[in-house]
Amino acid sequence: MKPVQIRRTILASQVLEEITEIWCQWQRQKLPLYLFLAMCFNLVVAPLVYAATGEQLSRSQSWGLGLLGMVTLGLSIYLFFVMFVPEKF
Numbered sequence: 001m002k003p004v005q006i007r008r009t010i011l012a013s014q015v016l017e018e019i020t021e022i023w024c025q026w027q028r029q030k031l032p033l034y035l036f037l038a039m040c041f042n043l044v045v046a047p048l049v050y051a052a053t054g055e056q057l058s059r060s061q062s063w064g065l066g067l068l069g070m071v072t073l074g075l076s077i078y079l080f081f082v083m084f085v086p087e088k089f
Contacts, residue, residue: 038067038070038074041070042063042066042067042070045066045069045070046059046062046063046065046066047062048066049062049065049066049069050062
C-alpha cells in the first residue's frame with residue numbers, strides 16, 4: 001500500500017509544479033492570451049461580415065475576412081505607434 005501512496009504524492013507534487021510553471025509562463029507571455037481574445041472577438045465580427053454581404057460569402061470566408069480586417073487594423077495601430085513613439089521600439 002505505501003508505494004501507491006508515494007506515487008500519488010509524487011504525482012500530486014508534479015501536477016502542482018506543472019500548474020505553477022504554466023501560471024508563471026502565462027504571466028510572462030501575453031501573446032497567447034491576446035490571440036485567444038482576438039479569436040473570441042472574431043466570433044462577433046464574422047457573423048456581421050456574413051450578414052453584411054447578403055450571404056454571398058460562405059461562413060469560412062466571412063471568418064477569414066473578419067480575421068484579415070482585425071490583422072489589418074492591428075498592424076495599422078502598431079505602425080502608427082512605431083512612427084510616433086519610436087523610442088519604445
